Amino acid sequence: MADEAQQDEKKRKSLEEREQMTELERIRHSCAHILATAILRLWPDAQFAYGPPVENGFYYDVELQHRISPEDFERIEEEMRKEVKANNKFEKITVTREQAIADAKSGRLGGLTERVGESVFKLDLLDQIPEDEAISYFQNGEFIDLCAGPHVMRTGNVKAFKLTHVASAYYKGDETRPQLQRIYGTAFKNKTQLEEFLKAKEEAKERDHRRVGRQQELFAIDDQVGQGLVLWMPKGATVRQALQDFISEELAKQGYDQVFTPHIGKLGLYRTSGHFPYYRESQFPPIIENEALEKMAAEGCSCSEIANRLNEGQIDGFLLKPMNCPMHIRIYAQRPRSYRELPVRLAEFGTVYRWEQSGELGGMTRVRGFTQDDAHLFVTPEQVGPEVMGCLDLVKTVLTTLGMNDYRVRVSLRDPASDKYVGDPANWDKAEAALRDAVQKLGVPYDEVEGEAAFYGPKIDFLVKDVIGREWQLGTVQVDYNLPERFDLHYIGSDNQSHRPVMIHRAPFGSMERFVGVLIEHFNGNFPLWLAPEQVRVMTLNADQELVAYGTAILNQLKAAGVRSSGDFSSNDIKGKVLHAEQEKVHTMLVIGGREMESGSVAIRLHGKGRQGVKPREEAVSELLEAIARRKL
RNA sequence: GCCAGCUUAGCUCAGGGGUAGAGCAGCUGUUUUGUAAACAGCUGGUCGUCGGUUCAAAUCCGACAGCUGGCUCCA
Numbered sequence: 001m002a003d004e005a006q007q008d009e010k011k012r013k014s015l016e017e018r019e020q021m022t023e024l025e026r027i028r029h030s031c032a033h034i035l036a037t038a039i040l041r042l043w044p045d046a047q048f049a050y051g052p053p054v055e056n057g058f059y060y061d062v063e064l065q066h067r068i069s070p071e072d073f074e075r076i077e078e079e080m081r082k083e084v085k086a087n088n089k090f091e092k093i094t095v096t097r098e099q100a101i102a103d104a105k106s107g108r109l110g111g112l113t114e115r116v117g118e119s120v121f122k123l124d125l126l127d128q129i130p131e132d133e134a135i136s137y138f139q140n141g142e143f144i145d146l147c148a149g150p151h152v153m154r155t156g157n158v159k160a161f162k163l164t165h166v167a168s169a170y171y172k173g174d175e176t177r178p179q180l181q182r183i184y185g186t187a188f189k190n191k192t193q194l195e196e197f198l199k200a201k202e203e204a205k206e207r208d209h210r211r212v213g214r215q216q217e218l219f220a221i222d223d224q225v226g227q228g229l230v231l232w233m234p235k236g237a238t239v240r241q242a243l244q245d246f247i248s249e250e251l252a253k254q255g256y257d258q259v260f261t262p263h264i265g266k267l268g269l270y271r272t273s274g275h276f277p278y279y280r281e282s283q284f285p286p287i288i289e290n291e292a293l294e295k296m297a298a299e300g301c302s303c304s305e306i307a308n309r310l311n312e313g314q315i316d317g318f319l320l321k322p323m324n325c326p327m328h329i330r331i332y333a334q335r336p337r338s339y340r341e342l343p344v345r346l347a348e349f350g351t352v353y354r355w356e357q358s359g360e361l362g363g364m365t366r367v368r369g370f371t372q373d374d375a376h377l378f379v380t381p382e383q384v385g386p387e388v389m390g391c392l393d394l395v396k397t398v399l400t401t402l403g404m405n406d407y408r409v410r411v412s413l414r415d416p417a418s419d420k421y422v423g424d425p426a427n428w429d430k431a432e433a434a435l436r437d438a439v440q441k442l443g444v445p446y447d448e449v450e451g452e453a454a455f456y457g458p459k460i461d462f463l464v465k466d467v468i469g470r471e472w473q474l475g476t477v478q479v480d481y482n483l484p485e486r487f488d489l490h491y492i493g494s495d496n497q498s499h500r501p502v503m504i505h506r507a508p509f510g511s512m513e514r515f516v517g518v519l520i521e522h523f524n525g526n527f528p529l530w531l532a533p534e535q536v537r538v539m540t541l542n543a544d545q546e547l548v549a550y551g552t553a554i555l556n557q558l559k560a561a562g563v564r565s566s567g568d569f570s571s572n573d574i575k576g577k578v579l580h581a582e583q584e585k586v587h588t589m590l591v592i593g594g595r596e597m598e599s600g601s602v603a604i605r606l607h608g609k610g611r612q613g614v615k616p617r618e619e620a621v622s623e624l625l626e627a628i629a630r631r632k633l
Numbered sequence: 634g635c636c637a638g639c640u641u642a643g644c645u646c647a648g649g650g651g652u653a654g655a656g657c658a659g660c661u662g663u664u665u666u667g668u669a670a671a672c673a674g675c676u677g678g679u680c681g682u683c684g685g686u687u688c689a690a691a692u693c694c695g696a697c698a699g700c701u702g703g704c705u706c707c708a
């Protein structure tokens with residue numbers, strides 16, 4: 001939703017493109033005009049900026065002294081209904097640029113009447129309309145807006161709408177420009193569809209990973225520990241461990257070596273890599289040795305002097321690592337490397353820390369400390385293509401195994417106009433070509449976006465939507481010609497000459513935190529057997545001694561086979577036991593009573609799926625083991 | 634970081650200037666039971682924190698913290 005809006009703001013759509021608007025988009029865009037009409041009746045001094053349709057509705061950005069709150073929605077909607085009832089025509093009026101400027105100056109655009117002030121944003125928008133493009137208004141009732149359309153015929157065609165929330169937004173997404181109130185709403189062709197949408201939205205809230213994560217005791221974020229710092233509770237840790245085991249197996253198959261590196265490293269390391277002080281704002285502040293601190297304190301050194309000395313390298317310190325690559329690079333550089341051992345593939349579940357702005361933090365998807373399923377491949381230039389391919393295959397394998405097929409692939413390229421990138425443009429061209437080539441071979445749809453590259457190289461990102469429609473970057477594969485340069489890495493080629501390796505950074509999950517957050521929503525907490533925190537619970541019908549002994553034997557057999565299982569052998573009602581197991585989302589329930597004991601069998605029940613019938617005990621156990629081993633969904 | 638809203642028991646939530654409420658969870662008993670709630674009793678909260686107004690503040694006001702939705706950012 002935000003994506004579309006941003007694009008709308010960044011790139012002007014051509015008139016032809018605008019004519020492509022679907023009927024639903026027209027309804028929503030028209031509804032934005034109706035919203036503006038209503039707001040003006042209540043607050044005539046409102047100044048409007050953009051009011052586009054977006055993925056699930058529409059918004060209109062407004063500058064207004066009054067702070068609009070959800071409490072105002074009712075009376076705004078009331079005014080909107082009046083406008084709908086009036087069934088005014090959306091009339092297109094083509095005007096000359098001079099006329100438009102005059103109307104904007106008299107406050108008439110985005111207004112019901114001429115007003116004291118100018119239509120400031122409309123005036124600015126007019127400025128951006130190319131000389132050769134026609135300028136048009138759309139008028140419904142008294143409301144006239146600068147608008148290329150298209151619209152529905154009449155306000156009466158907007159039959160079902162609802163204001164949903166207010167947020168703030170900078171004009172044109174630019175921090176230095178005025179902050180506007182963005183009023184979001186949604187609209188549909190009819191009331192039934194609107195209600196279905198609202199209901200679906202309510203249901204989506206139920207599977208929000210923050211909610212499920214708390215209910216199922218998967219993870220916690222505790223303000224005594226710190227914002228954006230995830231506590232993995234036992235059940236969440238189990239899920240994470242199962243995922244890491246899965247990745248580790250795949251790594252072994254693909255010739256990776258796993259390593260461990262520390263959480264902090266000297267500032268100098270990150271000066272070499274270019275992270276410090278360049279990306280200082282997004283890092284936790286450096287750690288200075290006590291001795292150095294005391295010495296500076298004795299000298300009466302000010303805070304800003306300390307900061308300067310750190311930046312300039314006059315004093316040293318340590319940095320909580322914002323990335324793993326420099327450490328992996330130092331592992332590579334421990335001794336001379338031969339072309340024969342390339343590619344060197346170093347993998348680590350490496351925890352990194354980044355200073356995200358407080359307003360950005362949320363759940364597991366945006367945090368300040370997270371563990372990447374990271375790896376760095378040191379390859380010859382010829383190996384770049386096939387190795388990138390291998391990485392993409394790994395990402396695809398991972399997503400397929402989890403049944404996450406609803407992703408988008410983005411090739412993130414540099415923005416030629418920006419200076420935030422390091423390295424030789426010729427190398428960038430090579431890297432971008434290699435990525436484009438690999439993604440084409442992968443055979444999945446993708447799009448290319450300029451300006452999304454990492455500062456050291458272009459990348460391929462896998463994007464997945466969460467339950468409320470926000471899109472998150474998970475897996476990523478990045479080609480990097482720059483860090484090998486900065487760290488002066490070499491290998492000896494078959495020609496006995498020294499050569500520069502190329503690095504590939506890749507993380508199929510991206511980060512364990514974000515990935516598991518999205519995964520919780522994907523499964524709604526109902527993990528497949530191989531991931532379920534509690535895979536099997538054995539429950540007896542009653543607390544009869546013999547029956548409990550039978551249950552214990554089954555439980556011990558499962559535990560010995562490595563199945564995460566527990567037993568509920570109390571004298572409680574079986575209904576209660578089942579209820580608890582269902583609430584805790586235990587994957588498989590084995591219910592045993594006298595009949596099962598007699599025949600050496602178990603009654604199987606699956607979470608959310610109910611009774612599955614009775615099976616001989618051995619058969620049931622071996623089926624469980626097989627499903628776990630196969631990572632069956 | 635910015636704008637707005639929210640914060641009452643472990644969870645979900647009601648209440649609201651005059652002795653703090655419910656359901657679930659938890660604890661203690663009882664219940665030997667055929668697949669989404671057996672029964673009884675008990676415990677549990679300085680109403681996010683700090684300050685102000687008031688005879689009296691959980692309730693009104695302010696600051697701060699945290700959370701939520703956006704914006705900006707995201708190596």
